[in-house]
Amino acid sequence: MLSDLLHKLLSTISDQWTWWWEASNKKDERARAVLTISILLLSIFYYLWTFLKPRNQISAPLPPGPRGLPIVGYLPFLSTNLHQQFVELAHQYGPIYKLWFGKKLCVVLNSPALAKEVVRDQDTVFADRDPPIAGLALTYGGKDILWSPYGHYWRTIRKVFVREMLSNTSLEDTYTLRRDEVKKTIRELHSKIGTSVEISEITFLTEFNVVISMLWGGTVDSHRADSVGTEFRTVVIKIFELVSKPNVSDFFPILARGDGDQEDGLKSKGKKDFIQILLELKEQEDASVPITLQQIKAMLMDIVLGGTDTTVTMVEWVMAELLHKPKVLKKVQEELADIVGLDNIVEESHMPKLYYLDAVLKETFRLHPAVPLLVPKRSNKLSIVGGYTIPKDTRVLLNVWAIHRDPQAWDDPSEFKPERFLSDTSKWDYSGNNFQFLPFGSGRRICAGIPLAEKMVIYLLASFLHSFNWEVPQGEEIDLSEKFGIVMKKSTPLIAIPTPKVI
Numbered sequence: 161m162l163s164d165l166l167h168k169l170l171s172t173i174s175d176q177w178t179w180w181w182e183a184s185n186k187k188d189e190r191a192r193a194v195l196t197i198s199i200l201l202l203s204i205f206y207y208l209w210t211f212l213k214p215r216n217q218i219s220a221p222l223p224p225g226p227r228g229l230p231i232v233g234y235l236p237f238l239s240t241n242l243h244q245q246f247v248e249l250a251h252q253y254g255p256i257y258k259l260w261f262g263k264k265l266c267v268v269l270n271s272p273a274l275a276k277e278v279v280r281d282q283d284t285v286f287a288d289r290d291p292p293i294a295g296l297a298l299t300y301g302g303k304d305i306l307w308s309p310y311g312h313y314w315r316t317i318r319k320v321f322v323r324e325m326l327s328n329t330s331l332e333d334t335y336t337l338r339r340d341e342v343k344k345t346i347r348e349l350h351s352k353i354g355t356s357v358e359i360s361e362i363t364f365l366t367e368f369n370v371v372i373s374m375l376w377g378g379t380v381d382s383h384r385a386d387s388v389g390t391e392f393r394t395v396v397i398k399i400f401e402l403v404s405k406p407n408v409s410d411f412f413p414i415l416a417r418g419d420g421d422q423e424d425g426l427k428s429k430g431k432k433d434f435i436q437i438l439l440e441l442k443e444q445e446d447a448s449v450p451i452t453l454q455q456i457k458a459m460l461m462d463i464v465l466g467g468t469d470t471t472v473t474m475v476e477w478v479m480a481e482l483l484h485k486p487k488v489l490k491k492v493q494e495e496l497a498d499i500v501g502l503d504n505i506v507e508e509s510h511m512p513k514l515y516y517l518d519a520v521l522k523e524t525f526r527l528h529p530a531v532p533l534l535v536p537k538r539s540n541k542l543s544i545v546g547g548y549t550i551p552k553d554t555r556v557l558l559n560v561w562a563i564h565r566d567p568q569a570w571d572d573p574s575e576f577k578p579e580r581f582l583s584d585t586s587k588w589d590y591s592g593n594n595f596q597f598l599p600f601g602s603g604r605r606i607c608a609g610i611p612l613a614e615k616m617v618i619y620l621l622a623s624f625l626h627s628f629n630w631e632v633p634q635g636e637e638i639d640l641s642e643k644f645g646i647v648m649k650k651s652t653p654l655i656a657i658p659t660p661k662v663i
């Protein structure tokens with residue numbers, strides 16, 4: 161029965177095949193030849209497309225990783241000091257591994273080579289964010305620079321921010337604002353000589369006032385800025401613990417009121433500040449990306465949050481490392497005396513000559529990167545990293561804390577040695593091109609505030625260390641332990657006593 165059927169099928173195919181070649185005239189013959197070749201070529205392409213290309217991708221396995229529990233995955237096993245736990249997992253599973261957070265696949269990368277694959281070789285695949293709920297709630301569904309998806313809107317608002325607030329010209333124009341705030345802080349510290357000072361508190365108020373005055377063009381009166389600043393600090397701390405959803409308008413009263421009053425004040429000064437530029441963009445009906453008031457609020461929240469907590473954290477870490485290492489502190493102060501002079505005050509123009517302080521800052525960034533896992537990335541298509549498949553929509557974490565302590569990349573990785581940054585200085589900048597050193601991230605989503613961050617951290621440190629000697633309160637020791645968070649702080653706040661400089 162079956163053999164009959166097979167015989168019938170073969171004879172039909174053979175009949176058709178014969179008919180195919182038995183062309184009645186030349187024209188038919190040519191047409192059939194073209195058709196045959198086309199079918200052949202199509203079959204070859206189909207074969208290559210179906211079997212070869214996908215096989216290369218699919219054959220790569222998912223990265224290794226620990227088994228979690230059903231439904232919740234690895235979530236119950238996460239420790240409070242995630243950055244260190246991630247290093248331990250790297251010892252077990254290698255520099256790339258996967259974790260399931262509930263139904264969400266997360267891949268952690270722990271080496272400079274893997275970082276390069278993600279932020280350089282396949283940057284566009286990983287330029288999307290994976291925002292937490294709190295991040296979305298805070299920014300009206302990710303309408304800020306940090307959480308907005310990679311695309312036209314993100315590109316436009318980032319460009320406006322970088323061009324209008326952080327270009328060389330804008331930074332030069334706003335130098336007096338920074339100078340006034342730092343001078344005010346130094347005066348305040350003079351009144352606290354001999355008493356205990358919480359370094360992060362005093363630094364926060366200065367940095368907050370700097371950022372606010374850069375946004376508002378210096379029109380917020382200093383008394384109001386200080387009271388808003390104190391209130392804002394409490395909120396910032398809460399936000400970074402991801403438990404709070406503040407009303408942005410509380411901190412940007414101008415946006416709650418409407419823009420009329422502010423515009424009048426600025427017009428009389430004859431100069432536009434960042435907020436006015438944003439409000440003008442909002443009015444433009446023909447803009448390729450129309451900007452709404454909500455989006456402006458989200459962006460401002462980004463700038464104030466991103467600009468304050470990270471900067472403050474780094475100033476605190478450097479001060480802690482210096483107080484822990486008196487010899488290094490002495491060298492920094494000698495350099496300041498040499499470059500600034502004993503009778504002068506520190507100016508931003510001194511910064512490029514403070515090589516040793518710069519190396520101390522970089523060494524602190526290496527050991528205590530303010531954002532240890534960068535900001536979570538999301539793959540927007542299936543790709544291969546380190547020989548493993550990363551499916552679309554995977555959360556990708558770049559463990560910069562581990563990369564900065566990788567023994568294959570650094571000699572004596574846990575030692576504090578600023579000298580390592582003094583040789584071959586061109587190799588050590590914040591551009592994210594050296595994948596061993598990524599305190600500000602790298603690629604398209606690299607920190608947008610680097611020019612201001614770099615200036616402010618060094619300016620504040622140089623001013624504190626040039627104006628005073630610093631002591632640890634009697635009986636206390638410097639604690640250098642870390643508390644994990646999106647921004648990684650010291651476990652305990654640094655308390656230090658400013659004392660007069662003996663000239």
Ligand code: HEM
Pocket residue numbers: 305306307318371462463464466467468470471474530531534535536599600601602604605606607608609610612613617
């Ligand atoms: C020491 C200070 C600072 C550190 C260590 C720091 C670090 C970072 C890091 C690691 C990222 C994520 C990069 C990535 O995912 O690859 C980031 C993003 C960002 N930072 Fe900073 N930052 C600092 C200061 C600032 C300042 C002063 C501002 C603004 C005034 C700012 C604004 C931003 C913004 C808007 C983004 C989002 C960029 C985007 O997604 O396109 N940051 N920062």
